[in-house]
Amino acid sequence: MTDLLLIDAPTMTRLLTPAATADVLADVLRAGLDPEAGPPRTAVPVPAGELLLMPAASGPYAGVKIAGVAPGNPALGLPRITGSYLLLDGTSLRPLALLDGAALTELRTPAVSALAVRRLTPDDRPLRLVLFGSGPQAYGHLDAVLAVRELAEVVVVGRSPIGARALAGYARSLDVPARTGTPEDVEGADLVVCCTTAREPLFDGKLVAPGATVVAVGSHEPAARETDTALVTRAEVYVEARSAALREAGDLLVPLAEGAIGEDHIAGTLADLVNGCVPSGRPRLFKSVGMAWEDLAVAGALYAARTA
Template identity: 45%
Template structure:
């Protein structure tokens, strides 16, 4: 009896992810999936499992010819041990046979996927001439969100608002070396911003939402628990509020959960990303708030784009 030959499983490291998944391509892949009719409401929910020194996070998904799952580990004590806080891999499969196709560096894929989702929101919601960007945070997501915004708009200035002056200065230096007009900023810089990106681990609002100008876009991705938020009551009261998926947001997105609990908006006021992409309308008379928590379908769609773009 002959055995079926196993398909070659490609191992895709972080350098290959960054080389073969341009930000613009990731944004286009996400947008195209929604235009083709993918409904985020049908996405598998993320799962987690506690272990002695942290937890496993598991995000499965299926779309078209592919299925996949991202498995990450979160080790809160890792930084003092000299190990990364988040580690893991994305596993890509053929949807028909469930044969493995590729193992992809998980943090690198996430480093592109998360800001690409934000960039899709910016592309749909920001004015065509939006150019002034304020970013809260100094970590990798803050850095990649600058590049993501620049993939969909001509960015004329970047202000980085961080708690650590040293980390802020390092990120500013990196961005200047890439050609951005970047400087250290402060929270009140939101008054003059066209685009505001919240990329922090803060549990409390970062700025006064009354200072955000009408027509500006705020993307908030730093928190994904129902009791934490980066934006305040004032912004929730004023803004057109967009989320990846309404049910997911009301489970995991504190910015939305708290706003609904405080009767600042109703569940029906939340607009899903699919509706935004298919409808394409924005309201320049109000700020727009796009709150994301990350969903498995986004990893699958970007992993597919990466896999199909690999040479050979």
């Protein structure tokens, strides 16, 4: 254990850009990794909130993320998501590196979304983005979307007016026109990204334009959702893996329980998109719950880059 490599947040930022991280994920899917075979996330209630255990093994590496979700932390000036990632040699299971788990999540989650955005949105014109949320994931998603698409405007919708104004200011610092807005702004959006802790729908799904794309990443709980049944029933739905979505994606499980959709409503997966699946002209919904194979792929790439 004395030679365990430590990889912190600034090192991750230096080693992998958002676009490069999306490429890492695309490469492992093209190489044949099957997300459907991944082990489920284990959630363990603890007094401060919840511990999430996410193990995976593929290729030269194995690893496990222990993430903490502490709802009371923001009031204390601490991050809501904490954690560590232990990367192991895939053959001997010898520990190789310990990574900042929260920073890893903040890198890989927007990269997963960016990979979907590459396949689900047009690349022949600047897009109008409506971004729900103003926390670390919102900042990460703005950077990741800008890595793969040009933006005509960013409209930030946040529960905290101060946070929303700050994120809009950050977007303007990147030379993107930006302002704060309301849920009704989705009506004119090409792309809607939801990265919040909301448990109820954030906007009226009937307002989303036929060719628009919605990305929802904020929840992995069966009873929590950011999008409503109206959007889900209208949309062509893509997920990371059908098995994970049907375990954890409240955005789909609630309409399923209502009888509004069936399990066959899922049109495809991220692997399908990467391997050439062409979306229709309907609204598109990419619902992400976060999976252990994503953490492993990115952690392995960071380790390889750090030791090169």
